[in-house]
Amino acid sequence: MKLSANEEYGLRCLVRLGYAGEGGNLTIPEISQAEGVSPAYAAKILRVLRKGGFVKAARGKEGGYTLARPAESIVIGEVIDVLGGRLFESKFCDSHAGQVAICTRSVDCSVRSLWRAVQVAVDHVLSKATLRDLLQNEEEMNSWVRAIPGPNGLRLLQ
Amino acid sequence: MKLSANEEYGLRCLVRLGYAGEGGNLTIPEISQAEGVSPAYAAKILRVLRKGGFVKAARGKEGGYTLARPAESIVIGEVIDVLGGRLFESKFCDSHAGQVAICTRSVDCSVRSLWRAVQVAVDHVLSKATLRDLLQNEEEMNSWVRAIPGPNGLRLLQ
DNA sequence: GCCAATCTATACTTATTAGTCAAGATTACT
């Protein structure tokens, strides 16, 4: 259960484009330098973001990347899904089936129930965050996090 | 952000031992067969659990593995930490440092703030679950999940 | 003492993810 490099750099590249503003254009060399990754790797990641429909590319001179839609309509949960998949996918239990009672009889598995709970908790945060929310400084972001409703764990950040 | 094989199988082996009850003893071949993994792999995972202090081993004939402490004192969050590390470790941002404003000036990064929020959400679930909670069937476990306090995302499981 | 059942440790192989490279395609400008 670790953040992948794709998720980390992909999200950062997207934030970088968000800072460039609506219609703002950044080239691969620019993004690459800003995020401290190689141009080739930035290109690879940006391709994933493009195929996910979050950014669009223009080729040729004066080309570059730009957000495909307004920052407030880009939900971070969807971005993370594209960059790194889900924490707990439904097929997971099929491919890791044990033999006897606990997990094969997959109609009845407490472990799976726990994984689902974790997935829901993650989704609860990531489905509420948009790229717009990330286009602010850390302090403002912390306020945003605390504003997630309910006396849930996020309050612990307080 | 995916569950690792270590986490999946490690937790299942632990649950299996939990079913064996306090003082219950299972050998590597038994666990291996029950969980559908090779004996060698089960051994590798059980070693991690032993070093984490969750199970203890007895060698020689009549040997095997047993829980190191009562199931209700084994917190799943700690188990997952040992098996697969944290989602977002503090050194993470050091090793993935970008160059300019967003992530190098790590005193001010909204992305990091989001990762922390996700980590807190995960911990909120996993720090409340003990091995005892997992020693019940899926339906009972779902009830347990719903009982996590607050109108938070876990309600979505309803 | 010997043997069989068991865990232990380390090294090895395979699969997946991370990251690089090189050739090609598109566009703007002259």
Place this chain on the structure above:
DNA sequence: AGTAATCTTGACTAATAAGTATAGATTGGC
């Protein structure tokens, strides 16, 4: 048309995680 700046694609290499193999150490029973 020519050229330079740009994205696109697929193949390649490197690093890490997953899984296997093998030799060794411990224990109980005969």
